[in-house]
Amino acid sequence: MEIVISVTDLVNRFGNQLVHDKLSLDVRRDEILGLVGGSGTGKSVLMRSILGLQKPTGGTITVLGQEIEYLKPGPNRHWGVLFQGGALLSGLTVQENVELPIALHSDMPLETRHELASLKLLMAGLSLSVADKYPSELSGGMRKRVSLARALALEPKILFLDEPTAGLDPIAATEFDKLITYLHDNLNLTSLMITHDMDTLFGTCDRIAVLVDRGAIVGTVDEILESDHPWIKSYFGVPRSQRANWASRSGRRD
Amino acid sequence: MMSAYLSIEKQADVLKVGLKSDWVFDNVTELEDATASVISSDGKPVIFHCGGLQDIDIAGAWVLYDRSQQLAELGIKSDFVGFKAAHFKFLQNNIDMAAIREFEEEGGEPESHPWLKTGLEQLGKSTTTSFEEVGFISNSIMDGVRRPFRLIFGETIKQVYETGVKAIPIVMVITFLIGIVLAYQASGQLEQFGAKIFVVDLVSISIMREMGVLLASVMIAGRSGSAFAAALGTMKLNEGIDALRVLGLNPNQILVVPRVLGMVIALPMVTIFADIAGLAGGALIAIGTLDIGAVQFVERVAFSSDMNDLMVGLVKAPFFAFLIAVTSTLRGMQVEHSAEELGQKTTVAVVQSIFLILLADAYFTMVFTRLGI
Numbered sequence: 346m347e348i349v350i351s352v353t354d355l356v357n358r359f360g361n362q363l364v365h366d367k368l369s370l371d372v373r374r375d376e377i378l379g380l381v382g383g384s385g386t387g388k389s390v391l392m393r394s395i396l397g398l399q400k401p402t403g404g405t406i407t408v409l410g411q412e413i414e415y416l417k418p419g420p421n422r423h424w425g426v427l428f429q430g431g432a433l434l435s436g437l438t439v440q441e442n443v444e445l446p447i448a449l450h451s452d453m454p455l456e457t458r459h460e461l462a463s464l465k466l467l468m469a470g471l472s473l474s475v476a477d478k479y480p481s482e483l484s485g486g487m488r489k490r491v492s493l494a495r496a497l498a499l500e501p502k503i504l505f506l507d508e509p510t511a512g513l514d515p516i517a518a519t520e521f522d523k524l525i526t527y528l529h530d531n532l533n534l535t536s537l538m539i540t541h542d543m544d545t546l547f548g549t550c551d552r553i554a555v556l557v558d559r560g561a562i563v564g565t566v567d568e569i570l571e572s573d574h575p576w577i578k579s580y581f582g583v584p585r586s587q588r589a590n591w592a593s594r595s596g597r598r599d
Numbered sequence: 600m601m602s603a604y605l606s607i608e609k610q611a612d613v614l615k616v617g618l619k620s621d622w623v624f625d626n627v628t629e630l631e632d633a634t635a636s637v638i639s640s641d642g643k644p645v646i647f648h649c650g651g652l653q654d655i656d657i658a659g660a661w662v663l664y665d666r667s668q669q670l671a672e673l674g675i676k677s678d679f680v681g682f683k684a685a686h687f688k689f690l691q692n693n694i695d696m697a698a699i700r701e702f703e704e705e706g707g708e709p710e711s712h713p714w715l716k717t718g719l720e721q722l723g724k725s726t727t728t729s730f731e732e733v734g735f736i737s738n739s740i741m742d743g744v745r746r747p748f749r750l751i752f753g754e755t756i757k758q759v760y761e762t763g764v765k766a767i768p769i770v771m772v773i774t775f776l777i778g779i780v781l782a783y784q785a786s787g788q789l790e791q792f793g794a795k796i797f798v799v800d801l802v803s804i805s806i807m808r809e810m811g812v813l814l815a816s817v818m819i820a821g822r823s824g825s826a827f828a829a830a831l832g833t834m835k836l837n838e839g840i841d842a843l844r845v846l847g848l849n850p851n852q853i854l855v856v857p858r859v860l861g862m863v864i865a866l867p868m869v870t871i872f873a874d875i876a877g878l879a880g881g882a883l884i885a886i887g888t889l890d891i892g893a894v895q896f897v898e899r900v901a902f903s904s905d906m907n908d909l910m911v912g913l914v915k916a917p918f919f920a921f922l923i924a925v926t927s928t929l930r931g932m933q934v935e936h937s938a939e940e941l942g943q944k945t946t947v948a949v950v951q952s953i954f955l956i957l958l959a960d961a962y963f964t965m966v967f968t969r970l971g972i
Contacts, residue, residue: 398841421847432842434834446846449750453627460665461627461658468657500624500656532657 347374349503349535350395355404357390364390366559367404372503377529377536378563379546382556383576388539391556392505395537396426409502420503422450425496429507431488433480439466439491440476446498462498469494470524486517490524497528504529506538510545522548543589555580604633614639619651622659630659634666639675650681751857758861762823763869769822770815770869771876777810778802778880786889795889799896800903802881807904811874812912813960816919819866820952824927827858828948831931832941840932855932859924866920867913874912907972915963922959923952 350372357365364387372378382388393399395406400415407413409420433442443462447453453461463473469490480488489509496504509525510518522542526549529536540546546553547566554563557576562569570581570590580586604622608615616637622630639645647663649655667677785801831854834840840850878900885891891899930948934941 393841396841396845398844416844418847419845421845424845426842426845428838428842430837432838434839434842449846449848451624451627454631457627457631457662457665461661464657464661500658 348372349374349409350537351407352391352395353405355391355394355406356402357387357394357399358402363559365401365404368556368560370554370561370563372535372537373552374535375533376551377525377538377549379550379553380537380539380556381541381546381553381580383580386556386559388556389507392507392537392539396424396505422499423501424503424505425499425501426505427489427492427496427507427509429511431480431485431492433488433491433495435480438477438479439471439483442480442491443495443498446495450499462494465494465497466491468497468528470520486513486521489513489521493524497532500532502533502535504534504536506536506540508539508541510540510542518542519544525549543586544592547590547593602633602636604630605637607637612643614643614645615648616645617648617651618663619653621653622655622663624656624658627658627662630662634662637666637670638673642675644676644678645670647677647679648681649679750853751860754853754857755860755864758857759865761826762819762858762862763865766815766819766822766865766869767872770818770873773818774806774811774814774873774877775880777814778806778877778882779884780880781805781810781877782881782884782889786884790889796891796895796899798889799881799885799891799899802885803878803900803904804908806877806881807874807908808911809960809964811877812870812915812919813956814877815866815869815873816916816923816956817953819862819869819920820923820927820949820956823862824923824949824952825945827924827927828931828934828945829941831855831928832934832944835932835934836936836938836941850932855928858928859921862920862924863917866923867916870913870916874909911963911967911972915960918959918963919956922955926952926955 348371350370352368352370355365355368355370356363364385368391370391380388380391390399394401395408395413397413397415397417397419405412409423411420413419433439434445437445440459440462443465444458447458447461451458463476466473466476471487471490471494475483475487475491480491483491493509506525510521513521522545525536525538528534529549538545538550540550550566552563552565553569554561555569555572555574555577557574562572562574562577564572569577572578581590604618604620604626606617606619608617614637620626637645645667647667663679667679670677781802782798785798786795789795789797789801831840834854840854843850843853882893882896885896886893927948930944930951934944
């Protein structure tokens with residue numbers, strides 16, 4: 346199995362607090378890896394380290410064979426990132442936000458660029474009537490979709506999702522899960538997703554990485570459920586986890 | 600006919616187009632050129648053979664689909680054969696997206712109601728169009744964005760408009776008022792000596808050398824310095840800066856450089872307007888209450904002050920602008936955690952900007968005095 350993202354012996358320390366200690370993690374091609382963990386276990390820190398936005402105390406990270414260095418351009422052309430709050434540029438319209446990466450990385454004619462950006466908006470489940478609006482005029486769920494459209498603008502190989510369903514109502518969250526699964530099935534994407542949403546975790550992820558004891562325990566959903574690590578047991582043992590698991594098993598994954 | 604991406608073969612009743620190589624995002628420009636050459640002069644249907652494709656993504660599939668739509672508009676049928684399952688999924692996806700074109704053709708301007716167009720509306724319209732034009736210019740530059748350089752250029756123009764053009768009215772109002780105050784204060788003292796004509800000297804020299812540029816700078820530090828710090832700070836907080844970085848953009852280049860450049864261009868311009876308004880304020884009092892004639896006023900200004908006085912004021916403007924822009928963007932970029940911090944950094948940005956302006960002004964005055972300018 347081809348390894349797309351490889352994290353080896355990652356160490357992250359903030360003052361006296363050791364967040365990651367020799368954490369190692371591989372993300373395989375074409376999978377959705379879900380990243381879970383309690384507060385302060387460094388989920389975001391891990392993702393930011395992979396994206397080169399955070400300087401790790403130690404360890405190496407390679408993405409698509411390229412070693413990641415802090416604040417140095419990574420494989421920008423081949424990854425897309427959906428930040429938690431959307432992180433759209435408020436001075437640009439929805440259309441311009443999606444066109445920006447295309448404009449930066451390609452010399453294609455203006456018209457094609459417009460069309461491709463519109464296509465991505467439609468793929469993200471938006472109507473084109475929002476294209477000329479500014480991000481501030483959109484709801485939280487729509488902003489996430491625009492951000493997803495922007496993340497997909499360059500036909501990325503890897504998609505990073507930071508709590509994609511956080512702050513969405515259950516209907517919107519379910520739709521978003523379906524959208525991600527649909528895009529994933531159609532686009533040969535590899536995804537790394539931070540989520541606390543049990544439905545998302547059971548419904549979309551191929552494997553799960555749990556951040557515990559400053560390291561990561563990685564496995565398929567079943568393997569993780571059978572783990573006897575106390576935190577994992579309590580995390581997946583609470584009623585809402587079990588309901589979500591039961592629901593996904595009884596064939597709601599569609 | 601051959602190209603790297605397709606081969607065209609004329610057959611008895613169809614035009615056979617064999618697709619090959621990688622139909623992907625990176626090659627879109629070449630693909631556009633290649634597909635443009637697909638045309639059957641005698642209206643024969645076009646068949647795209649896709650078996651030879653190495654790779655195709657949404658962008659490549661879109662180019663293909665777009666061409667088949669254009670051919671359909673010319674009355675030429677087109678068909679696709681030999682798709683591998685994965686390729687076909689892409690295309691199917693795109694066909695679902697055919698709504699794009701339909702949507703673009705709909706829409707259009709809503710009908711206007713001529714009887715509603717009052718004079719007031721017309722006035723509002725002409726005002727907004729002139730503003731919109733400026734916006735359009737910077738937008739059309741945005742449209743040309745290909746590489747960061749163009750983006751920086753477009754942003755710089757936007758910043759000149761935001762920090763300079765928009766500040767002109769308020770800066771003119773306050774310098775006009777200060778011109779009035781200076782003239783009044785001076786006249787009270789100078790009239791005792793029967794030397795009220797020197798009011799003109801005092802107003803023109805102080806406005807041109809100091810007050811014009813200082814008031815403009817302080818006003819812009821308050822207006823735009825706070826705006827810079829708050830804008831960058833907010834972007835820092837909502838991960839906007841990170842979003843730029845993962846796109847491969849350097850935020851310093853995209854956000855800081857245009858603001859610094861824009862303000863360095865804008866402030867001297869605003870200073871000129873400030874000088875004009877300050878003199879106008881002085882003139883109002885001199886002519887209105889001190890019985891100095893308009894002609895006499897102008898003569899006296901020309902006599903008492905020269906080009907040097909004007910230049911002393913203007914030379915300082917770009918330096919002040921640089922100090923304001925660098926301080927406030929730097930403070931904005933330092934925001935890390937919370938909204939409170941954003942507020943603090945914004946305050947610090949404005950206070951430090953004004954402090955640095957006054958410090959620099961004192962230094963300039965010393966240097967100019969030594970040089971005898």
